[in-house]
Amino acid sequence: MNNWEICLLDSSARVVDAARVIDASIAKIALVVDKDRKLLGCITDYDVRKAVLCGMDLLENKALSIMNANPKVIESSASNILIHQTMLNKNVRQLPLVDSKGCLCGLRILSEFDISRLKHSNPVILMAGGLGTRLRPLTDKCPKPLLRIGDKPIMEIILESFIQQGFSNFYISVNYKADMIEDYFGDGNRYGISINYIREKKRLGTAGALSLLPDNIEEPVLVMNGDLLTKVDFGQLLDCHNYRHADATMCVREYRYQVPYGVVDIADEKEWVITGLTEKPVHSAFVNAGIYMLNPEVIKDIPKDTYFDMTDVFALNIEKNRKNMAFPIREYWMDVGRMEDFERAREDFL
Template identity: 45%
Template sequence: MSFSWENVLIHPTDTLRDALEIINTESLRIALVTDNLGRLCGVVTDGDLRRGLLNNLSLNDEVSLVMNSNPVTADVSTPKDQLYLEMEKKGILSIPLIDAGKLVGLETLRGTIGRALYQNPVFIMAGGFGTRLKPLTDTCPKPMLHIGNKPILETVIRNFIKAGFVNFYISTHYMPEQIQAHFGDGSELGINISYVHEDQPLGTGGALGLLPKDLPEGLPLIMMNGDVLTKVDFQRLLDFHVENDADATMCVREYDYQIPYGVINGEGNKIISMVEKPIQRFFVNAGIYVVSPRVIASVPKNHHIDMPTLLEQHMHERSNVLMFPIHEYWLDIGRMDDFNRAQADIHSLGLD
C-alpha cells in the first residue's frame, strides 16, 4: 500500500467511483481534487461518498458534487507540531499543504506523530449495561456517554490511533446499534473496525472466543474495557509484552488503603507491636491486557469466563502471565462520581 499523496489526485469531473477506488486502494484514505493547474479544489473522504450515495447520487456522478470544497489547509512551511495541534483540534486526519496557491503535499496525523503503525488488533469491551450510571444508561450504552465533546469510546479509540494502531474489534451487547451507527467500519477515522456481538453476556474474557480466526498471525492483541480513560503508553506496554515473550500481560494500578485505626499485633495476650493507621498498598486490575494468540485460542465460542479466571488458568499451565504497572492517568468510569470526575479531567489531559 502506498503513502504517496500524488497517488490520490483526481479531477473535479472524475466520478465517485474513481474516488472510491482511490480511497479503498491507497493508505491515505482521502482523495485530493485538483484542477489542471495543480490548485486544490477540494477533498473527498469515504464519509463524503457515503453521504452522496445516501442522497441518491450514483457512482457515475462527478466527484465535485460531494467534495468538501473548503477543507483545512496549511502553508508548506508550517511546523509539524503546529499541524499536529490543528488536526487534533479539528478532529481530522490530514491537511493538504499549499505553496504559492498550488497543492504540494499532504501531512497526516500519523506523519506528525512520527510513529510506526501497528497491525496488532485492539479489542475493546463495550457491551456492559452500565447499571451504576442509571438513568444515563437507560437510553445510551455506557461507552457512548459523552465525556467532554465526544463519547468515551471515541476518546479511547482516538488514543489508540495516536499510538499508531489501526485494526480494531469492538464487543457489543447492550444497545449495539448506537455504537455501530456512530463508528461504522472506522473509515471516517482512517482505521478498520469490526464488531463481535454477545447474544448473552460472556464475562470480561468470553468475547475472545467470538473473534474471527483470521486475526494477524502471531501478533499479540491489546484488550481494554471501553469505559476506561487513560494515558498509558500502549506502545511501551506492547513492547514489554513482546520482549518478555509473555502469554498475557495485565496492566495494574497501585491502590493505597489506610486503615482508620491503630493496628495491634500480638502473641497470645502480649502486644508485640502497634502501628497507628497503617497504609496498605495493593496492585489492582486496570482493565487493560495484552494477550497472545495461544490465550485467545484457548477460549471456546460462547464460553462465559472473566479475564482473571482465564489468566489464572494460563498461570497454572506455564507461569508466564506478567503484570505491567501503570503510573499514567487512569480512571474507570463505573460510578456517577467517576463520570463527573472525568468531565472535569478531560480538558486538562489532552484527551478531548
C-alpha cells in the same frame, strides 16, 4: 533526532524527574549527564515501571538508583548506515552519540530510519457490551460508551488515543444497545481505521467475547475495558510484552488504602502479647487496571460462546505454566464505570 537535548537529565535528579523527561519526548529515554555533559547512563520507560512495581518512592529516590550505567552508545562520527545497523543488531530503539571523551553529542532513535515502526498492526479489542448499571439513569437510553466526556463520547476518546499511537485495527465487543454504538462508529472509515464488531448474544463475562474473534489472528492482541480513560503508552506495553516473552500481560495500578483504626500487632496468640501499635496505617496493593496483552494461543483456549472472565484467563495460564506478566501503569487512568468517577472525568477533560 533534532531536539535530543530535552532528554537530558541532571545526575542529582529524582526518579520522578526521569519519568517526566521520558514522557516529554518521542525518544522515551532520559540521558543522565554530569555538568560537562559526560554520559553517566540511561533510564528508559521500562526502568521506571520496574521501580513502580518494586514499590519505590519515585519522589524520594535518586534517578541514579535505577539508571543503566553501561548503556549502548556509538561514536558521533558513525554513518547513518552503521547507526541503523547497530540499533538493529543490538535490539535498541535509542542510541546515544558520544565523542572520544564520552561526552554526549546527540541521540538517534530507530523510528528516524523506519517510520513504520510507529505503526502497530496488532488488533485492539474494546469491551463495550456492559449494561452500565452503575451509571443509571444516564445509561437507560444511552450505552455507556456513548456517554459524553466533554464534547466526545467515552469510546471516541479511547479510539483517538489508540489512533494517535499508531493502532488501526479495532474490534468492539457489543451487546447492550449495540445498534447505537455501531451506527455511531460505523466501519471506522471516517477515522482512517478498521472497526469490526463482536456481537454478544448473551452475557459472556469480561473475556468470553474474545472467543468470537476470527481464528486467523497471529499477533498479540491488546484488550481494554471500554469504560477506561487513560494516557498509557500502548506502544511501551506492547514492547514490554514482547521483550519479556510473555504469554499474557496485565496492566496493574497501585491502590492505596488506609485502615481507619489503630492496628495492633500480636506476637503470641496464646499469651496475647502486644508487640506493636500503628495508628491508621496506609497499605498498598497492585490491582487489575483492565488493560491486557494476550497472545493468540491464549485466546484460542477461551471456551467458545461461554461466560468467562479475564481472571479465568490468567488462572488457566497458570495451570498451563504460561508466562503471566504485570505492566505497572504510572500514567493518568480513570475507570468511569461509577457515577462519582464519571463526574470526576468530566472535570478532568474540561
